[in-house]
Amino acid sequence: MKQTSKERARKPARVPIKVSPQISAKLAKRFAPVKMVSPAQMTSVKFRLEPKVLVKIHDQMIRARLLEERLIRMYKQSDGYFWIGGPGEEAFNIPLGMQIKKGKGVNFDFMHLHYRSTAIMLALGMNPADAMRQMKNTSTDPFSGGRNFANHYSKREWNVIPVTSTIETQYQTAIGTGIAQRRNGGDSITIVNGGDAGTAEGDFASCLIWASRPGFELPILIIVTNNQWGISTPASTQHGEAHVADRGKAFNIKTATIDGNDVETSWFAIREAMEYVRKERKPFLLEARVSRLYGHSSATGASYIKEESDNLTIFENKLEAAGVMTRKGMDELREKYTAELLETSQQVRQEPQPDPSTIYDFTYFGQKGRYW
Amino acid sequence: MANMAQAIRMALHYGEEKFNVTDIFGEDVGPPLGGVFTVTQGLKNTWNSPLDERGIIGAAMGLAFAGSHPVAEIQFCDYIYNTIDLLKLAGNQCWASNGDWPVPMTVMTPVGSGIRGSIYHSHSFDATMTHIPGWKIVMPSNPYDAYGLMLACLKDQNPTMFLKPKALLRVKGGEQIPGEPDLTPEGERELKEMIDMPVDPEKRAKWKPRFPRGLSDPGFELGKGNIVRPGEHVTVVSYGRTLPICVQAADQLLQEGVSAEVIDLRTLWPYDWQMISDSIRKTGRAVFVNEDTEVTNFGEHLIRRTVEEHFYDLEARPKLIAGAFTPGVGLADSLEMASVPQLSGITDGIREVAQERA
Numbered sequence: 001m002k003q004t005s006k007e008r009a010r011k012p013a014r015v016p017i018k019v020s021p022q023i024s025a026k027l028a029k030r031f032a033p034v035k036m037v038s039p040a041q042m043t044s045v046k047f048r049l050e051p052k053v054l055v056k057i058h059d060q061m062i063r064a065r066l067l068e069e070r071l072i073r074m075y076k077q078s079d080g081y082f083w084i085g086g087p088g089e090e091a092f093n094i095p096l097g098m099q100i101k102k103g104k105g106v107n108f109d110f111m112h113l114h115y116r117s118t119a120i121m122l123a124l125g126m127n128p129a130d131a132m133r134q135m136k137n138t139s140t141d142p143f144s145g146g147r148n149f150a151n152h153y154s155k156r157e158w159n160v161i162p163v164t165s166t167i168e169t170q171y172q173t174a175i176g177t178g179i180a181q182r183r184n185g186g187d188s189i190t191i192v193n194g195g196d197a198g199t200a201e202g203d204f205a206s207c208l209i210w211a212s213r214p215g216f217e218l219p220i221l222i223i224v225t226n227n228q229w230g231i232s233t234p235a236s237t238q239h240g241e242a243h244v245a246d247r248g249k250a251f252n253i254k255t256a257t258i259d260g261n262d263v264e265t266s267w268f269a270i271r272e273a274m275e276y277v278r279k280e281r282k283p284f285l286l287e288a289r290v291s292r293l294y295g296h297s298s299a300t301g302a303s304y305i306k307e308e309s310d311n312l313t314i315f316e317n318k319l320e321a322a323g324v325m326t327r328k329g330m331d332e333l334r335e336k337y338t339a340e341l342l343e344t345s346q347q348v349r350q351e352p353q354p355d356p357s358t359i360y361d362f363t364y365f366g367q368k369g370r371y372w
Numbered sequence: 373m374a375n376m377a378q379a380i381r382m383a384l385h386y387g388e389e390k391f392n393v394t395d396i397f398g399e400d401v402g403p404p405l406g407g408v409f410t411v412t413q414g415l416k417n418t419w420n421s422p423l424d425e426r427g428i429i430g431a432a433m434g435l436a437f438a439g440s441h442p443v444a445e446i447q448f449c450d451y452i453y454n455t456i457d458l459l460k461l462a463g464n465q466c467w468a469s470n471g472d473w474p475v476p477m478t479v480m481t482p483v484g485s486g487i488r489g490s491i492y493h494s495h496s497f498d499a500t501m502t503h504i505p506g507w508k509i510v511m512p513s514n515p516y517d518a519y520g521l522m523l524a525c526l527k528d529q530n531p532t533m534f535l536k537p538k539a540l541l542r543v544k545g546g547e548q549i550p551g552e553p554d555l556t557p558e559g560e561r562e563l564k565e566m567i568d569m570p571v572d573p574e575k576r577a578k579w580k581p582r583f584p585r586g587l588s589d590p591g592f593e594l595g596k597g598n599i600v601r602p603g604e605h606v607t608v609v610s611y612g613r614t615l616p617i618c619v620q621a622a623d624q625l626l627q628e629g630v631s632a633e634v635i636d637l638r639t640l641w642p643y644d645w646q647m648i649s650d651s652i653r654k655t656g657r658a659v660f661v662n663e664d665t666e667v668t669n670f671g672e673h674l675i676r677r678t679v680e681e682h683f684y685d686l687e688a689r690p691k692l693i694a695g696a697f698t699p700g701v702g703l704a705d706s707l708e709m710a711s712v713p714q715l716s717g718i719t720d721g722i723r724e725v726a727q728e729r730a
Contacts, residue, residue, distance in 0.1 A: 176442070365475075
């Protein structure tokens, strides 16, 4: 049957790959999506976390999702040139953000993040308007002053190293803050995250090697959020390792591969990994299997991919089944945040663009104007 | 009478003591070797890294983010090329964060020809490095400047690139570093005993460095050149290995009645345009000398600016004397000599510009 253009647009970006039946079966097992179960089908849901923590996580997750969706809309309404972000990683990133020791300097956690970390920043306390300012590249963008893409956060006050578009270099800079924190002692750690495709870069190997030098191990929580894609290329066609985390084993690094679409699995895996790194002052490689709900970026359409597991839906169904929250309550929350974010985006739209005379500013620290 | 290797070593020691330099690292930088050119012997905060240039630059950036001022070495600049995107990142992090993040770090790497280093130990790096904004780039031509420039780098809040002209690392200086023993043969021996690790393995095992106690900071400012030979007829701008050759050429040409003003740029970026500009306005003639390959050479930028800003001051065509645009520097003596500027070529070039009829 012939498809209409609208139908084609709705079709997920994924392209089926031809592999042998044997490999196909193996891959299906490795990359099987989390099964979606409706609240009515859930006979008994028991949470380990306190209800108030669950409600807080949900609150942050829905804000993160709606913020990303607002950013996508801004892009599609020409209020930005490019969108890239992390819808689909909230169930992992909110629990991560909530357990970070936030502050400035070596006594606090350092974050070397990639461009799918909006949920982490929100959990740390980011004002959603600031993410919109970066999308709209206004002069009020506190992360880059209108110089960088959406989701390229930077905040010295919170030890958030500037996010870069160069895939995987964050695993290199993490080495340095790790060295400083090893020397400093205490319980602060370095946290680095990135995607699975980027682990093919040598920078990932550098991080494993430098973090595990005998007698000089570094307190780095090395995270890979594995969405099984590198733009349009399936991981299964490029990676022979069963799990990315397995690569840590060769360096005697403690590892785990978890379902990052499940809130509690993520929460406790992050807690355990963090406790280990904080106490033992050694690295931990944590691979979280996550979804990529809106594709790679605006370059691939940024449309919702219904075949992917939606961690927010999974979590909301569980919350409802367990009686922690009601559908009505969650719907009201969604409506409230949707309205708030819309209003904020309208305000941000009015804010000024950067003054072109500032192009040379801060080439050097503290310097303004043309310097040569 | 310290040589350049000793001068840099003393500067790094001073940095450890006064500027809280807690990490000086790279391949073979720490004990037992102390650097392939002995520059980091006897320093207390040196350590050996994995053989991973990208890791070295990344680690330095991270240490800088954490508030340290690390000194990272790439053993030869020939091996720095796989770190280019990290160098670019180090140079743009302050700008990209709209001034929020300083990146105070120093990278040092030996550059250029002069040791018959063949294809992968003879590269220059100034042409490539000056294409990367956000860095301050220095290249000394003598031990005193090496000492002062290194201290200036260690005090800076930005990424600094210290290019070590490897051909000059063993050349002794004529100017006393504040605190070093007297510039006499006795003083030279004394300094050697104090800070050069013995070659004999038994002595080496027991050796402890004694850095001069009176070392102090001469207060170099990055971005300032130095007129090493005042002159009237032609301006010669150079740095690093070719600078002393330019001085030699100027001294020879003076016998012929040609008065060349030789400027040691010292800082390649940001460079002392005021000094160059004033000199060209005076002489009306300019020669730029370095040994990096001639195409998209840093000297070409200086010529472009010279033409744009001094076109009506010029009495002759400006000239670039630089390395041949070849894929490498060949090992044979004849090949290396033909690849990078030598005294005769520099002398001829300066004379040509000085004597061209207006």
